[in-house]
Amino acid sequence: MTIGDVKEILHARFICGEDQKDREIHSACGSDMMSDVLAFVKDQAVLLTGLCNPQVIRTAEMIDLYCIVFIRGKKPTQEMIDMAEDRDIAILCTDHRMFNACGMLYDNGLRGGTPY
Amino acid sequence: MSESLNLNYIITNEDFTRAGEASGDVKSKLKMMGVPPEVIRKVSIAMYEGEINMVIHAGGGTIDVIITADDITMILKDHGPGIADIDLAMQAGYSTASENVRALGFGAGMGLPNMKKYSDEMTIDTELGIGTTVTMKVYFKPKS
């Protein structure tokens, strides 16, 4: 699955990083707690979150995650968008809620990690 | 890299949105130095969790990063309240974070366990009312 596919599946729109739509996504993580996300280190993952502050971008940076989906219509600030652009992180926004958004990606074959 | 390289940061708690800048800076410096991605990732996560803890639990502090040919050492020192029970604090899910901090996406009680998991050595020196020093080391090559 690519970032572009994630966008289509979640009826999302690009806030930034549309040029990265062909990058491959291999797994997903949905959480509003950043330490949960930091415990989940997987290559080429997408992060779904309802948390909307600069620490989301930093968390993605620390684990080399390059696609963030803000759910429930959350909108990042310009500061966050600038940070994401600097780090080549694509941001998507969808109106779907967490459970449904995760389910839609799961239905399309994306998986999370194993329990640790 | 025959000599050691030191990086020093002062961490304040004035602006939460800036928490993690030091860790981001270390990450980009290590990248430029050609440090292996797995090592960078371990250092980044461990330091970022420590930096956030300093900001949310201890009112800021200082971070020294020492890079040698063999390993990377991070020393995070604060003058916060200290940790009463280290074993308890190390348990996954234990947190004293306030609702405010949770609303910012922290307070899952996963930070210290993550720091332990992603560093090869970790020690915590703490005294109530005096402060806490967390020292973490990440090796370039796994020790046998």
Ligand SMILES: Nc1ncnc2c1ncn2[C@@H]1O[C@H](COP(=O)(O)OP(=O)(O)OP(=O)(O)O)[C@@H](O)[C@H]1O
């Ligand atoms: N530098 C520190 N000074 C004082 N107390 C600390 C410090 N670091 C951690 N603690 C205490 O240890 C607890 C556990 O820390 P830990 O990082 O595991 O979880 P957290 O910070 O509460 O949540 P999370 O890291 O998941 O966002 C904290 O809630 C706090 O009570």
Ligand SMILES: [Mg+2]
């Ligand atoms: Mg923490």
